[in-house]
Amino acid sequence: MNAADLDIIGTDQPIFDPSAFRLTEQEAELTALARRIGKSRFAPRAEEFDREASFPTENYNDMHEAGLLGICVPKENGGHGAPFRTYMMTAAEIGRYCGATALTWNMHVCSCLWTGALTDDLEMSHDQREKHLSRRAKHYNRILKDGAIYSQPFSEGGAAAAGVVPFSTSAKRADGGWIINGKKIFASLSGHADYYGILCGEMKEGERPSRRDTMYIAVPANADGVKVVGPWDPLGMRGTVSRTLIFEDVFVPDEEQLMPRGIYYQAATRWPHMFMTLSPTYMGIAQAAFDFTIQYLRGEVPGLPPVKRRMYPTKQMGVAQMHLMLEQTKALWFQAITEAAPDPTREQVMRAWAAHYTVMENANEICQLAIRTCGGQSMLKSLPLERLYRDSRCGSLMLPWTAEICLDRIGRESLYLPGESDD
Numbered sequence: 001m002n003a004a005d006l007d008i009i010g011t012d013q014p015i016f017d018p019s020a021f022r023l024t025e026q027e028a029e030l031t032a033l034a035r036r037i038g039k040s041r042f043a044p045r046a047e048e049f050d051r052e053a054s055f056p057t058e059n060y061n062d063m064h065e066a067g068l069l070g071i072c073v074p075k076e077n078g079g080h081g082a083p084f085r086t087y088m089m090t091a092a093e094i095g096r097y098c099g100a101t102a103l104t105w106n107m108h109v110c111s112c113l114w115t116g117a118l119t120d121d122l123e124m125s126h127d128q129r130e131k132h133l134s135r136r137a138k139h140y141n142r143i144l145k146d147g148a149i150y151s152q153p154f155s156e157g158g159a160a161a162a163g164v165v166p167f168s169t170s171a172k173r174a175d176g177g178w179i180i181n182g183k184k185i186f187a188s189l190s191g192h193a194d195y196y197g198i199l200c201g202e203m204k205e206g207e208r209p210s211r212r213d214t215m216y217i218a219v220p221a222n223a224d225g226v227k228v229v230g231p232w233d234p235l236g237m238r239g240t241v242s243r244t245l246i247f248e249d250v251f252v253p254d255e256e257q258l259m260p261r262g263i264y265y266q267a268a269t270r271w272p273h274m275f276m277t278l279s280p281t282y283m284g285i286a287q288a289a290f291d292f293t294i295q296y297l298r299g300e301v302p303g304l305p306p307v308k309r310r311m312y313p314t315k316q317m318g319v320a321q322m323h324l325m326l327e328q329t330k331a332l333w334f335q336a337i338t339e340a341a342p343d344p345t346r347e348q349v350m351r352a353w354a355a356h357y358t359v360m361e362n363a364n365e366i367c368q369l370a371i372r373t374c375g376g377q378s379m380l381k382s383l384p385l386e387r388l389y390r391d392s393r394c395g396s397l398m399l400p401w402t403a404e405i406c407l408d409r410i411g412r413e414s415l416y417l418p419g420e421s422d423d
């Protein structure tokens, strides 16, 4: 990415002002980079990826060049070594300009964040740690050197992705590796990722499947027995290309294990904020809908006649409602991502669910208010607002923390202390 290129366009105000929110230097720098690349490169391309439901390959080339594919690769491996909060705020800035790019980038980044900073906080034997460090270094090298892209297909259409039952996609021990069989639905980046970072259940002879035996393995996209099937023509997030993946007796060598045996279960139980990483895309969309509304009502949208609509009290009320929701969402989300760490308190986990729910639902509500407030011409396909509205609808549906599951858990946890029941 040519720095001079990026400067031509000028940038928007940050979602989280570095001085007001006391960001670290690295946070200020990475969020500024995301705003520059997002506005100059991703925003102009977003309409086409959405219309054609095609994958944003050009955006990935730009992110590779700008070093963003390695944002969560540890510094000692040559990446930015961005901690959780830094990544989350950077992703929000990307989501502001292209939702599908931010959401798919999240799947890729998790393969580094979860194997990197997150597993550094978990317990492993000395041997496990040594092996893990050497394996992850190979994954990171592919990403930084070759621009390899990883995806994160977990969903199977049943309760496994909700964290309720074991995955039915199976990994069976074989000489020097694993044999994978199964099916993943809604696999974002299908046909475009170089590695599919799947969650699957280790099949142990004579034992019933258990969530404790969940394995996290990178399946090379070009391995024998891997197939991408089915159409992709959804309401929103069309550029994610989330088709169905089939694995039929796919052999994967040991070194493709992204986490040692048993460690994913430890991560999911001890580091629950790991599931919040789907939310920054929607934080960015909420900000984008607000930004558009201000520009539109001031008569400043490029290419449109300079008609001002800001003088009507009803429009001002609509904008005030949006502003309130945006500030409330930002404040809660910022607090939750700031306190992400291993072994959070019950209150912190409840706040993470509350923040996740709030971002997902408010992003859609803010987009809805934006269309109502701006008026009929604002929802034409030539403008970004109707895409933001469609994309924003997808957030609440994403497992494991759908809006319904967040409500369910918050309600139960509020009324029952640990260990309490009505029996």
Ligand SMILES: Cc1cc2nc3c(=O)[nH]c(=O)nc-3n(C[C@H](O)[C@H](O)[C@H](O)COP(=O)(O)OP(=O)(O)OC[C@H]3O[C@@H](n4cnc5c(N)ncnc54)[C@H](O)[C@@H]3O)c2cc1C
Residues within 6 Å of the ligand: 107, 152, 153, 154, 155, 156, 157, 158, 159, 160, 161, 162, 164, 185, 186, 187, 188, 189, 236, 237, 240, 242, 394, 397, 398, 399, 400, 402, 404, 405, 408
């Ligand atoms: C644009 C887009 C991109 C996506 N990309 C990915 C991706 O890259 N990787 C990936 O793994 N997934 C991805 N998903 C899938 C997503 O995370 C969900 O798995 C999917 O939306 C669930 O659809 P469903 O119809 O099976 O949902 P549902 O039927 O709502 O849920 C599936 C199952 O979860 C359980 N469940 C649901 N709600 C509850 C509840 N309240 N309490 C207990 N159990 C419950 C039930 O068993 C239910 O049958 C994507 C989804 C979208 C929309």
